[in-house]
Structure formats: C-alpha cells, structure tokens
Amino acid sequence: MAIRVCLAGVTGWAGAALARAIVQTDDLELVAGVSRRHAGQNLGDVLNIPHLNVVISGSAEEALTTGCDVFVEYTKPDVARANVSTALRRGAHGVIGTSGLTDQDLEEIDALARQHNSGVLAVGNFSLPVVLLQKCAELVARYLPQYEIIDYAHADKKDAPSGTARELAYRLSKARPAQVAVPLEQTEGPLESRGVTLNGVQVHSIRLPGHVISVEALFGVLDQRLSLRYDAGSSPEAYVEGALLAIRRVGTFVGLKRGLDSVMDF
Numbered sequence: 001m002a003i004r005v006c007l008a009g010v011t012g013w014a015g016a017a018l019a020r021a022i023v024q025t026d027d028l029e030l031v032a033g034v035s036r037r038h039a040g041q042n043l044g045d046v047l048n049i050p051h052l053n054v055v056i057s058g059s060a061e062e063a064l065t066t067g068c069d070v071f072v073e074y075t076k077p078d079v080a081r082a083n084v085s086t087a088l089r090r091g092a093h094g095v096i097g098t099s100g101l102t103d104q105d106l107e108e109i110d111a112l113a114r115q116h117n118s119g120v121l122a123v124g125n126f127s128l129p130v131v132l133l134q135k136c137a138e139l140v141a142r143y144l145p146q147y148e149i150i151d152y153a154h155a156d157k158k159d160a161p162s163g164t165a166r167e168l169a170y171r172l173s174k175a176r177p178a179q180v181a182v183p184l185e186q187t188e189g190p191l192e193s194r195g196v197t198l199n200g201v202q203v204h205s206i207r208l209p210g211h212v213i214s215v216e217a218l219f220g221v222l223d224q225r226l227s228l229r230y231d232a233g234s235s236p237e238a239y240v241e242g243a244l245l246a247i248r249r250v251g252t253f254v255g256l257k258r259g260l261d262s263v264m265d266f
C-alpha cells in the first residue's frame with residue numbers, strides 16, 4: 001500500500017519539486033498540501049501536474065484532517081515546530097526539511113514523537129553528495145585534526161554560516177576536535193579574519209554574486225593539503241532523492257533522528 005504524504009510548503013521552491021517527484025512514484029501518494037496563497041485551489045492546476053486532484057489547504061491543521069502516514073515540513077521555521085507537533089498528535093510520522101529549528105525544538109519534537117509512537121527525521125540537507133561529504137570528512141578529521149570550513153553562497157543569502165556548514169562543523173568536532181597552531185587570541189590583526197568559531201571549528205562565509213551554494217572542508221597536514229568540496233547547482237532537484245528516501249524510511253523507527261545518514265547504510 002502506498003505511503004500517504006501531506007506536504008506543507010507544496011508550492012515552494014523545494015516543495016514543488018518534491019511534489020512533482022512524489023506523484024511520479026508508485027509507492028508514495030500525495031494526499032494533501034499546504035500553501036496559504038493557493039488555499040482552495042487544485043494542486044494539479046497550480047503545479048501543472050496532469051490528473052492530480054488535491055485541494056490545497058491553508059494550514060497544516062486543515063490539511064491533516066485528510067489522513068496521512070507522513071507529514072513533510074518544508075515551510076518556514078516560525079511555523080515548522082507547531083506543524084510537526086500537530087502532525088504527530090494526528091498519528092503521522094514527520095520529515096523536517098525546513099531549516100532553522102533549534103536543538104530545543106527538536107528535543108521537544110523527539111519527546112512528542114515518542115509519546116505518539118511515531119518517527120521524525122530532521123534533515124538539514126537532503127542532498128546525497130552533501131551527506132557523503134559529511135561522512136568522508138568525519139573520517140578524514142579523525143586522522144587530520146587541523147581543518148577549517150569554507151561556506152560559499154550567492155550574494156543575497158542572509159543567513160551565515162549556512163545550515164550545512166554549521167552541521168559540518170558540529171559533525172567534524174564530534175569526530176575529532178579541531179586543532180589550531182596559533183591560538184586565536186594570539187592572532188596579530190583583527191580576530192574576525194580567522195572566521196567564526198562553531199563547535200571549536202573555524203568557519204568562513206563568502207557571500208558573492210556568481211556563486212550558488214558550496215561547502216568545503218579543508219584539511220592541512222605538514223606539506224600536504226586535502227580538500228573535500230560540494231557545489232550545488234541552481235535547481236531544487238538536488239534535494240529530491242534524499243527527501244523521498246526520508247519519507248520512505250521515517251516510519252521504520254520511533255523518536256527523532258537527525259541527518260539522512262541516520263537512515264542510510266554505511
């Protein structure tokens with residue numbers, strides 16, 4: 001039987017691409033979608049998907065009156081936690097693609113998920129190459145503890161460092177704390193020139209026209225260098241495969257898991 005999916009943010013940049021992919025599968029069924037501006041309209045007409053008849057809801061609360069197995073959150077951080085909580089109370093599992101939820105939000109969601117015997121998968125970046133970069137970089141950091149991160153993005157990206165760079169800093173620091181040769185307080189010149197310290201890792205954010213999204217883990221060892229770099233294209237397709245995997249796997253456990261790698265075999 002197909003997994004019934006309710007997608008909040010169904011008309012958004014990321015959500016629309018995911019909606020189009022879901023309707024192409026045999027094992028997933030898009031049964032409800034949320035967008036305030038398109039509430040009441042047929043999703044098939046809005047996204048130009050032939051033969052799709054799903055009336056868009058103006059809120060997650062309303063959309064969840066249609067029974068679903070998995071609720072996908074792809075809207076904005078200010079409503080994400082409430083949306084996922086509503087979905088859990090209605091007996092659905094949750095996939096969180098929305099960035100910006102705090103550790104405390106996720107802890108509360110974890111507790112609620114356990115209470116309702118449901119699973120929640122929170123994934124800061126669904127891109128499979130990013131997941132692979134994270135895993136490879138964790139392995140390298142165990143052997144090469146002098147590393148820093150560079151976070152590149154287009155000029156108008158306001159948040160810095162990116163969620164992906166933050167996640168990478170967190171993971172690398174867990175693999176092995178970063179070492180710096182010259183303690184930061186002994187920097188000669190502005191301390192800011194050494195970037196921001198996240199989980200003990202120096203992270204440098206570049207925001208320039210002509211750039212899309214890239215992240216680079218740089219490792220230095222005596223007279224040698226190793227860099228692991230990911231470059232995104234400009235379409236949301238990069239996030240589709242990972243999101244489909246998350247929807248398929250989220251019903252296989254109880255409580256909250258973080259990161260797509262938590263449901264992949266390595």
Ligand SMILES: NC(=O)c1ccc[n+]([C@@H]2O[C@H](COP(=O)([O-])OP(=O)(O)OC[C@H]3O[C@@H](n4cnc5c(N)ncnc54)[C@H](OP(=O)(O)O)[C@@H]3O)[C@@H](O)[C@H]2O)c1
Nearest residue numbers: 009010011012013014035036037075097098099124125126
């Ligand atoms: N995890 C990943 O790999 C990944 C990848 C891409 C993006 N993201 C994250 O996913 C989120 C969405 O990104 P996006 O680029 O798709 O944004 P977007 O293009 O602005 O789309 C947002 C969607 O959410 C809906 N929405 C916004 N506020 C809402 C509310 N209060 N109630 C109900 N619906 C609401 C919008 O429709 P209306 O305005 O009509 O309500 C729209 O459908 C962001 O947090 C982004 O950082 C994560």
